[in-house]
Amino acid sequence: GLLIFSNLPLVYNILNTNPQDANLLSNETLDELFIPEILENESEDPSNAIFSLEAKKGSKTFFQGINTPTYGYNGDFLGPVIRVNKGQNVTINVRNSLDEHTTTHWHGLIVDGDNDGGPHQMIKSDEIWEANFMIEQPAATLWYHPHIMDITGKQVYMGLAGLFYIDDEISASLDIPKDYGVDDIPLIIQDRSFDRNGNLVYDFPQNMMNDGMIGDIIMINGTVNPNFQIRKDLMRFRILNGSNANLYTIRISDNSTFYQIASDGGFLEKPVSLKELTLSSGERAEILVDFSSYTKGDVPSLVVNNNTALNFEIDDVENSSYAIPEYLTEVPRIDIEKASNQRAFRLQGMGNMVSINGKIMDMSRIDEFVSLNSTEIWEVTTVGQMMHSLGHPFHIHGVKFQVISRNDNPPPENEMGWKDTVMVYPAETVKVIMQFTKPGLFMYHCHNLEHEDAGMMGQFKVE
Ligand code: C2O
Numbered sequence: 001g002l003l004i005f006s007n008l009p010l011v012y013n014i015l016n017t018n019p020q021d022a023n024l025l026s027n028e029t030l031d032e033l034f035i036p037e038i039l040e041n042e043s044e045d046p047s048n049a050i051f052s053l054e055a056k057k058g059s060k061t062f063f064q065g066i067n068t069p070t071y072g073y074n075g076d077f078l079g080p081v082i083r084v085n086k087g088q089n090v091t092i093n094v095r096n097s098l099d100e101h102t103t104t105h106w107h108g109l110i111v112d113g114d115n116d117g118g119p120h121q122m123i124k125s126d127e128i129w130e131a132n133f134m135i136e137q138p139a140a141t142l143w144y145h146p147h148i149m150d151i152t153g154k155q156v157y158m159g160l161a162g163l164f165y166i167d168d169e170i171s172a173s174l175d176i177p178k179d180y181g182v183d184d185i186p187l188i189i190q191d192r193s194f195d196r197n198g199n200l201v202y203d204f205p206q207n208m209m210n211d212g213m214i215g216d217i218i219m220i221n222g223t224v225n226p227n228f229q230i231r232k233d234l235m236r237f238r239i240l241n242g243s244n245a246n247l248y249t250i251r252i253s254d255n256s257t258f259y260q261i262a263s264d265g266g267f268l269e270k271p272v273s274l275k276e277l278t279l280s281s282g283e284r285a286e287i288l289v290d291f292s293s294y295t296k297g298d299v300p301s302l303v304v305n306n307n308t309a310l311n312f313e314i315d316d317v318e319n320s321s322y323a324i325p326e327y328l329t330e331v332p333r334i335d336i337e338k339a340s341n342q343r344a345f346r347l348q349g350m351g352n353m354v355s356i357n358g359k360i361m362d363m364s365r366i367d368e369f370v371s372l373n374s375t376e377i378w379e380v381t382t383v384g385q386m387m388h389s390l391g392h393p394f395h396i397h398g399v400k401f402q403v404i405s406r407n408d409n410p411p412p413e414n415e416m417g418w419k420d421t422v423m424v425y426p427a428e429t430v431k432v433i434m435q436f437t438k439p440g441l442f443m444y445h446c447h448n449l450e451h452e453d454a455g456m457m458g459q460f461k462v463e
């Protein structure tokens with residue numbers, strides 16, 4: 001990990017191909033942090049949920065007086081939060097109003113292959129796809145985004161992504177902030193590049209010095225230079241690294257301690273105290289930050305890769321009713337003796353020269369066959385140590401997994417919970433274990449979206 005941190009600024013500078021253009025557009029003033037809406041449930045029966053999404057073109061003002069053409073779900077950029085309860089039967093109708101094909105994948109959701117929204121569930125322009133599933137997994141912060149062959153990176157970059165929350169009896173009963181938009185705040189972190197006219201620039205030289213689309217402007221929930229008014233209280237942030245290809249190291253500007261309470265697949269067993277947290281593309285974390293000791297006029301901020309990413313304005317209102325919980329939920333470790341099979345995945349290359357086990361994605365080839373309900377250990381290795389490679393965030397569909405080890409060492413405490421995406425740094429081997437409870441055809445891939453689009457993806461069939 002240390003190697004990567006020291007390389008990061010270097011990579012960042014190299015990728016910033018027009019340094020004199022950087023920050024040409026900037027906001028003089030702070031903008032209020034955008035909080036996505038919670039999508040209306042159209043069902044009257046509480047055991048069901050019915051939602052409508054529409055992928056469409058839009059236009060958004062990121063910089064005063066400049067309109068940027070974008071894509072969004074039900075709006076101009078990003079999408080609403082889909083919020084469901086464990087046990088609910090969910091139907092989502094996704095309309096594609098773009099001029100190009102898309103798909104909508106529920107990242108982290110454990111459903112059968114036909115409802116997963118991967119590359120095979122194509123939604124042609126002007127068509128509607130209906131996804132149906134039952135929510136059977138614990139409370140978690142998941143997300144959704146396109147998963148179309150070759151152009152996932154472009155569609156996400158243009159704005160197609162949204163959060164997907166699952167609630168259950170544990171999330172309801174824990175004494176933690178849960179007032180959406182007030183003390184329970186979604187933070188979708190992304191980076192983008194704009195040209196002089198304010199257009200999003202999805203363009204990167206396809207060479208070995210370039211490892212995916214990394215923009216020079218960090219935005220949160222689509223807001224550039226955001227400001228958020230904070231109570232003097234415990235705040236909960238649900239953070240998604242929604243970037244195409246970047247690693248984000250997150251801290252509070254005064255280096256105060258915060259507490260991670262959830263990883264990709266739900267709550268950790270207990271809060272893990274941290275001073276900084278690194279998330280790779282696709283990973284999520286929920287954190288608690290205590291603002292009760294600040295006074296009005298203090299200006300702490302959320303810092304991402306050493307840039308101020310979110311300014312906090314401390315409010316007068318004192319409302320300290322929460323403490324950091326001692327315990328969150330049980331996360332039973334999967335017994336490695338239960339594994340009936342072990343597979344190895346070698347992640348190789350960078351830029352657009354990437355492969356898994358020497359192969360690039362082919363929709364007509366199934367790479368692995370897995371028995372339904374079996375437990376397996378997958379050993380994922382980033383081969384070699386290429387100069388400017390950050391490594392690969394490895395994501396598996398249709399399951400939630402546990403990290404057994406990183407280079408044979410136990411994972412850090414905040415990686416002891418449920419995961420669906422794990423960063424595999426250069427020259428590292430990460431072992432994960434999981435049970436395959438849903439049948440169908442699923443993807444495993446690098447969540448650097450430019451790597452994914454270049455073919456760093458494979459298919460497995462559970463039957
Ligand atoms: Cu977040 Cu296969 O994707």
Ligand code: CU
Pocket residue numbers: 354391392393446447448451452456
């Ligand atoms: Cu990769």
